[in-house]
Amino acid sequence: MARQAAHRKQDAAPDREPPRTARGARTRARLVEAARTVFERDGFLDARLVDITTEAGTAAGSFYTYFDSKEEIFQAVLKEVEDEMLHPHVRELNEGDPIAAIEASNRAYLESYERNAKLMQLLEQVATIDDEFREMRKRRSDAFMRRNARAIQDLQASGLADPTLNPMLAAGALSGMVSRAAYTNWVLGEDWDFDELAKTLTQLWINGLKIQRPHA
Amino acid sequence: MARQAAHRKQDAAPDREPPRTARGARTRARLVEAARTVFERDGFLDARLVDITTEAGTAAGSFYTYFDSKEEIFQAVLKEVEDEMLHPHVRELNEGDPIAAIEASNRAYLESYERNAKLMQLLEQVATIDDEFREMRKRRSDAFMRRNARAIQDLQASGLADPTLNPMLAAGALSGMVSRAAYTNWVLGEDWDFDELAKTLTQLWINGLKIQRPHA
Amino acid sequence: MARQAAHRKQDAAPDREPPRTARGARTRARLVEAARTVFERDGFLDARLVDITTEAGTAAGSFYTYFDSKEEIFQAVLKEVEDEMLHPHVRELNEGDPIAAIEASNRAYLESYERNAKLMQLLEQVATIDDEFREMRKRRSDAFMRRNARAIQDLQASGLADPTLNPMLAAGALSGMVSRAAYTNWVLGEDWDFDELAKTLTQLWINGLKIQRPHA
Amino acid sequence: MARQAAHRKQDAAPDREPPRTARGARTRARLVEAARTVFERDGFLDARLVDITTEAGTAAGSFYTYFDSKEEIFQAVLKEVEDEMLHPHVRELNEGDPIAAIEASNRAYLESYERNAKLMQLLEQVATIDDEFREMRKRRSDAFMRRNARAIQDLQASGLADPTLNPMLAAGALSGMVSRAAYTNWVLGEDWDFDELAKTLTQLWINGLKIQRPHA
DNA sequence: TATGAATGAGGTTTCATTCAT
DNA sequence: CATGAATGAAACCTCATTCAT
Numbered sequence: 015m016a017r018q019a020a021h022r023k024q025d026a027a028p029d030r031e032p033p034r035t036a037r038g039a040r041t042r043a044r045l046v047e048a049a050r051t052v053f054e055r056d057g058f059l060d061a062r063l064v065d066i067t068t069e070a071g072t073a074a075g076s077f078y079t080y081f082d083s084k085e086e087i088f089q090a091v092l093k094e095v096e097d098e099m100l101h102p103h104v105r106e107l108n109e110g111d112p113i114a115a116i117e118a119s120n121r122a123y124l125e126s127y128e129r130n131a132k133l134m135q136l137l138e139q140v141a142t143i144d145d146e147f148r149e150m151r152k153r154r155s156d157a158f159m160r161r162n163a164r165a166i167q168d169l170q171a172s173g174l175a176d177p178t179l180n181p182m183l184a185a186g187a188l189s190g191m192v193s194r195a196a197y198t199n200w201v202l203g204e205d206w207d208f209d210e211l212a213k214t215l216t217q218l219w220i221n222g223l224k225i226q227r228p229h230a
Numbered sequence: 231m232a233r234q235a236a237h238r239k240q241d242a243a244p245d246r247e248p249p250r251t252a253r254g255a256r257t258r259a260r261l262v263e264a265a266r267t268v269f270e271r272d273g274f275l276d277a278r279l280v281d282i283t284t285e286a287g288t289a290a291g292s293f294y295t296y297f298d299s300k301e302e303i304f305q306a307v308l309k310e311v312e313d314e315m316l317h318p319h320v321r322e323l324n325e326g327d328p329i330a331a332i333e334a335s336n337r338a339y340l341e342s343y344e345r346n347a348k349l350m351q352l353l354e355q356v357a358t359i360d361d362e363f364r365e366m367r368k369r370r371s372d373a374f375m376r377r378n379a380r381a382i383q384d385l386q387a388s389g390l391a392d393p394t395l396n397p398m399l400a401a402g403a404l405s406g407m408v409s410r411a412a413y414t415n416w417v418l419g420e421d422w423d424f425d426e427l428a429k430t431l432t433q434l435w436i437n438g439l440k441i442q443r444p445h446a
Numbered sequence: 447m448a449r450q451a452a453h454r455k456q457d458a459a460p461d462r463e464p465p466r467t468a469r470g471a472r473t474r475a476r477l478v479e480a481a482r483t484v485f486e487r488d489g490f491l492d493a494r495l496v497d498i499t500t501e502a503g504t505a506a507g508s509f510y511t512y513f514d515s516k517e518e519i520f521q522a523v524l525k526e527v528e529d530e531m532l533h534p535h536v537r538e539l540n541e542g543d544p545i546a547a548i549e550a551s552n553r554a555y556l557e558s559y560e561r562n563a564k565l566m567q568l569l570e571q572v573a574t575i576d577d578e579f580r581e582m583r584k585r586r587s588d589a590f591m592r593r594n595a596r597a598i599q600d601l602q603a604s605g606l607a608d609p610t611l612n613p614m615l616a617a618g619a620l621s622g623m624v625s626r627a628a629y630t631n632w633v634l635g636e637d638w639d640f641d642e643l644a645k646t647l648t649q650l651w652i653n654g655l656k657i658q659r660p661h662a
Numbered sequence: 663m664a665r666q667a668a669h670r671k672q673d674a675a676p677d678r679e680p681p682r683t684a685r686g687a688r689t690r691a692r693l694v695e696a697a698r699t700v701f702e703r704d705g706f707l708d709a710r711l712v713d714i715t716t717e718a719g720t721a722a723g724s725f726y727t728y729f730d731s732k733e734e735i736f737q738a739v740l741k742e743v744e745d746e747m748l749h750p751h752v753r754e755l756n757e758g759d760p761i762a763a764i765e766a767s768n769r770a771y772l773e774s775y776e777r778n779a780k781l782m783q784l785l786e787q788v789a790t791i792d793d794e795f796r797e798m799r800k801r802r803s804d805a806f807m808r809r810n811a812r813a814i815q816d817l818q819a820s821g822l823a824d825p826t827l828n829p830m831l832a833a834g835a836l837s838g839m840v841s842r843a844a845y846t847n848w849v850l851g852e853d854w855d856f857d858e859l860a861k862t863l864t865q866l867w868i869n870g871l872k873i874q875r876p877h878a
Numbered sequence: 879t880a881t882g883a884a885t886g887a888g889g890t891t892t893c894a895t896t897c898a899t
Numbered sequence: 900c901a902t903g904a905a906t907g908a909a910a911c912c913t914c915a916t917t918c919a920t
Contacts, residue, residue, distance in 0.1 A: 038900070059275070059359060063894065073902040078895075135358075142355035143275065152418045176437060183411075183422060183430040190410035195403045202368045206399060214399040218438040221392060253920085254883060278910070289885045294912070469899085470904060491707070491791065494889065505906045510891070571790035574783070575707060584850045608869060615843075615854060615862040622842030627835045634800050638831060646831040650870040653824060686879070711915065721881040726916075 033080070042080045044070040046094055049087045054132040058088065058140050085144060092137075098130045099137070103158045103189070112169060112225055117216045124196055124212055131200035138197065159186045169225060176224035188219050246296070258296045260286040262310055265303045270348040274304060274356050301360060308353075314346045315353070328385060328441055333432045340412055340428055347416035354413065375402045385441060392440035404435050465512070474512045476502040478526055481519045486564040490520060490572050517576060524569075530562050531569070535590045535621070544601060544657055549648045556628055556644055563632035570629065591618045601657060608656035620651050681728070690728045692718040694742055697735045702780040706736065706788050733792060740785075746778045747785070749806035750840040752813050760817060760873055765864045772844055772860055779848035786845065807833045817873060824872035836867050 033039045048070035052061045063084060067074045081087040092099070103119060127134055141148045162185035169175035192215050198204045199211060249255045264286035268277045279300060283290045297303040308315070343350055357364045378401035385391035408431050414420045415427060465471045480502035484493045495516060499506045513519040524531070535551060559566055573580045594617035601607035624647050630636045631643060681687045696718035700709045711732060715722045729735040740747070750771040752763050775782055789796045810833035817823035840863050846852045847859060 033900090035900080041900080057359075062892090074894095075896080075903065076901055079900065083894085139358035142351070142358050143273075148418065152420075155414075155418075176433070179433060180426055180430050183426060184434060186414060186420070186422075187407050187411045187431055187434055190414060191403050191407035194406035194410040195399075198371075198402060198406060202364065202371075204368075204402070206402075210396055210399060214396050215403055217392070217395060218400060218403055218434075221440050222434040222438040224437055249883080251882065251920085257883075279912090280910080290911095291886060291913075292884055294914095295883065465904080467899085467903065473904075489791075495891095496889080506890090507892080507907060508905055510893095511904065515890095567790070574787035574790050575705075580850065584852075587846075608865070611865060612858055612862050615858060616866060618846060618852070618854075619839050619843045619863055619866055622846060623835050623839035626838030626842040627831075630803075630834060630838060634796065636800075636834070638834075642828055642831060646828050647835055649824070649827060650832060650835055650866075653872050654866040654870040656869050681879090683879075689879085710913090722915095723882065723917080724880055727879065731915085 030080070030082070030086075038079075041070075041072060041076060045072065045077065045080060045087065046090050050091045050094070050133075053088065053091060053136050058084070058136060058143065085146070088140060088147075095130070095133060098126060098133065103162050111227070112165075112174065113216075113220055113227065116219050116225075117212070120192055120216050120219065121212050123192060124208065124215075127193075127196040128200055128208070134197070135201045138201065155189070159189060162189060166223060169223065174226050176222075179223065184223065188222060191215065191218065246298075249296070254295075257286075257288060257292065261288065261293065261296060262303065262306045266307045266310070266349075269304065269307060269352050274300070274352055274359065301363070304356060304363075311346070311349060314342060314349070327443070328381075328390065329432075329436055329443065332435050332441075333428070336408055336432050336435065337428050339408060340424065340431075343409075343412040344416055344424070350413070351417045354417065371405070375405060377401075378405060382439060385439065390442050392438075395439065400439065404438060407431065407434065462512070462514075470511075473502075473504060473508065477504065477509065477512060477519065478522050482523045482526070482565075485520065485523060485568055490516070490568055490575065517579070520572060520579075527562070527565060530558060530565070535594050543659070544606065545648075545652055545659065548651050548657075549644070552624055552648050552651065553644050555624060556640065556647075559625075559628040560632055560640070566629070567633045570633065587621070591621060594621060598655060601655065606658050608654075611655065616655065620654060623647065623650065678728070678730070678734075686727075689718075689720060689724060693720065693725065693728060693735065694738045698739045698742070698781075701736065701739060701784050706732070706784060706791065733795070736788060736795075743778070743781060746774060746781065749803060750837045751806045751810050759875070760813075760822065761864075761868055761875065764867050764873075765860070768840055768864050768867065769860050771840060772856065772863075775841075775844040776848055776856070782845070783849045786849065803834075803837070807837060810837060814871060817871065822874050824870075827871065832871065836870060839863065839866065 033042050045066065049061070049066045052065045052069050055061075056065065061084065063077050064074050066087070067077050077087075081090065137151070141151050159182065163181040166175055166179070166181040166185055170177045170179070170181065195206075195211060195215055199206050249258050261282060265277070265282045268281045268285055272281065277300065279293050280290050282303070283293050293303075297306065353367070357367050375398065379397040382391060382395070382397040382401055386393045386395070386397065411422075411427060411431055415422050465474050477498060481493070481498045484497045484501055488497065493516065495509050496506050498519065499509050509519075513522065535555075569583070573583050591614065595613040598607060598611070598613040598617055602609045602611070602613065627638075627643060627647055631638050681690050693714065697709070697714045700713045700717050703709075704713065709732065711725050712722050714735070715725050725735075729738065750768060752760075752767045785799070789799050807830065811829040814823060814827070814829040814833055818825045818827070818829065843854075843859060843863055847854050
């Protein structure tokens with residue numbers, strides 16, 4: 015296939031079975047690791063399969079023993095690093111202090127973003143290229159948004175947040191604010207101070223929801 | 231190629247001169263229009279030069295009479311539609327009612343985004359692909375951010391906004407919130423209600439800055 | 447293109463590694479042989495890569511498995527036939543009879559030139575086209591010139607050659623005379639008699655240096 | 663036509679008639695002058711017709727009002743500078759001192775070569791590319807060779823030159839020696855001292871023919 | 879005669895994918 | 900399972916030449 019068309023939709027991958035032998039597992043693992051290296055270095059588009067196999071120290075043909083396409087190995091890379099890809103969400107919002115919870119959540123997200131900036135940039139790129147991946151990503155975001163929306167609803171029900179806000183939309187918008195700010199800072203290279211950024215985002219989030227400290 | 235005369239190489243595109251005849255201007259315009267059609271239909275990556283020339287009804291070679299690359303004609307497309315590409319910014323924040331100004335600004339941005347959703351998606355894609363374009367875009371965003379930051383500072387100085395916020399960061403974050411929400415809605419297809427969205431974003435913006443109505 | 451990964455660019459060809467399999471070596475050899483055939487038949491400029499791959503019986507793309515450009519495969523052709531590309535030089539000038547040595551050397555050169563006339567014509571052509579190749583060729587000529595110059599110096603020191611001549615320049619000029627005559631005859635098609643030519647050149651060389659038979 | 667084939671033989675040019683108007687003559691002259699500039703700067707192969715017309719300050723299409731091909735304008739350039747393209751020949755060999763005549767002739771040739779080095783390089787290039795031009799050049803060389811051969815014959819007849827030499831071959835070889843040395847020096851960039859070079863070549867020529875000063 | 883844009887044949891180059899060993 | 904060479908479909912790009920104005 016010509017290179018320019020490499021990102022076009024391929025037919026659904028029928029969940030390939032895992033390698034049968036230990037050697038196979040090792041080779042596959044090497045390929046996934048190499049793919050991450052190459053993707054982060056060159057971006058998804060500029061990464062050639064042969065770059066990945068070279069980096070992995072395998073023959074070009076071996077790629078197809080484990081993957082059908084660049085998209086597929088990219089999915090495998092993502093699965094490998096799933097834990098590092100956080101979404102901004104407020105954990106345990108109701109337990110104890112909601113403001114502290116929001117702050118902790120934002121800081122955790124920003125720290126993770128900074129640590130994995132190259133990967134996050136990659137995600138942004140692939141999301142603009144590959145429909146399937148874009149939808150996968152949206153599903154994940156939506157899940158987080160719903161979770162945050164529930165937390166907001168709870169606060170509103172407790173009289174601790176602005177009751178005029180649409181919880182779903184507010185959750186979506188505030189999550190977006192944080193992730194966009196992180197993108198601006200570490201992908202576009204805005205060079206904001208980390209603490210300032212965390213503080214400002216948290217403040218805007220809290221102000222935005224008009225969160226008040228619960229009555230003790 | 232070795233035989234390529236060295237003196238002819240040009241690194242930076244030295245602002246190609248415009249067509250000298252009416253016919254030339256027409257052809258160029260047809261190409262730019264065709265490019266926009268093809269880009270919006272197929273995306274930047276899948277657009278082939280031959281698609282553009284075919285759409286424009288010219289020979290493939292004519293492309294190079296006016297442009298050197300897909301990137302260059304994309305720039306021309308952008309220039310053509312520059313007015314439609316708004317940035318979220320608050321116009322005339324201090325004259326009269328700042329809340330109304332923010333609301334008007336956000337609505338204008340969202341309307342523009344909705345109208346040009348395909349183009350905005352394209353922008354996002356190209357920004358993840360092409361460094362040069364990414365930087366151009368950042369420069370524009372920064373300009374708007376600074377403008378909004380000044381408006382926020384003025385409000386803070388007048389005692390009408392949360393004085394603890396870093397104006398620059400707040401401006402960046404809130405702009406990002408709006409543009410990210412628009413992206414989520416019209417590119418990722420979130421399908422939020424327009425009025426709800428506008429209202430929520432404005433509310434979050436106002437809450438976020440703790441803006442108060444000026445004393446009459 | 448902007449998307450070309452920067453780190454992949456290579457300015458100087460970093461000595462491509464040889465094929466790892468026998469099949470690869472065979473294919474490469476077929477390509478080099480085909481290239482020689484096509485170059486000699488069509489000249490360097492008119493030779494198209496597709497002609498070479500067709501002649502070699504490979505796919506067009508296979509060319510790039512082994513070479514980056516027409517220039518590169520031309521170098522490979524030259525390397526293959528290096529032994530046949532003599533420079534006019536006087537071997538073992540001092541051992542025994544210098545006149546016989548000069549004559550033998552000239553005859554050897556002319557015979558080689560005649561045998562490889564097509565190739566020599568090719569060399570002349572490429573030398574006028576490609577700077578890199580021109581310099582490579584000059585380096586080789588210079589080496590031979592220096593060698594002949596030393597021989598001339600020795601003769602001068604022994605009182606057997608005109609001591610007023612600049613050895614370096616004389617060596618360069620006489621070598622040039624021979625190679626130019628060969629070019630005139632077999633490339634321009636002058637159709638001189640081989641023996642006459644060899645005799646005349648040798649005579650002019652000997653006269654030119656005023657070489658005398660050593661005293662027995 | 664594709665560029666790579668630009669040097670292929672075109673059908674014989676049927677001696678185009680000269681421009682009818684003064685303006686036409688001026689445009690043609692500008693084109694020829696521009697062609698020389700561009701050819702000397704870029705070489706024959708890398709010169710594009712559009713470069714020439716741009717340099718001449720005319721439209722691309724105007725080229726075909728006066729010439730049919732790059733070859734044709736090249737011929738026109740040559741005609742324009744015919745006087746500067748000397749061949750090494752011994753003028754007025756018999757009148758007075760033959761040695762002085764040879765020296766004068768060689769110096770004149772070398773001076774001309776140095777002055778027009780770029781042009782001479784161009785000649786070499788085109789001679790390896792274009793059959794028609796190669797033959798034209800050979801015809802001219804042959805004429806000079808015959809002239810020199812006659813001079814040599816005269817000297818032999820007068821007992822002033824080595825009678826064992828074939829006059830034609832000797833003339834060809836010695837002319838070739840001089841032109842090759844000039845090429846080596848000013849095209850290949852050997853950087854020999856002019857006077858040394860002239861002296862050496864003359865000495866080799868005289869020695870080669872075993873020329874003796876005529877008896878007064 | 880001058881203009882400069884339009885044409886398109888013909889080459890080059892890339893690289894995902896296949897396949898014989 | 901591993902290898903690495905072979906394939907060929909697509910793209911790109913150039914520029915001599917033509918042509919409408």
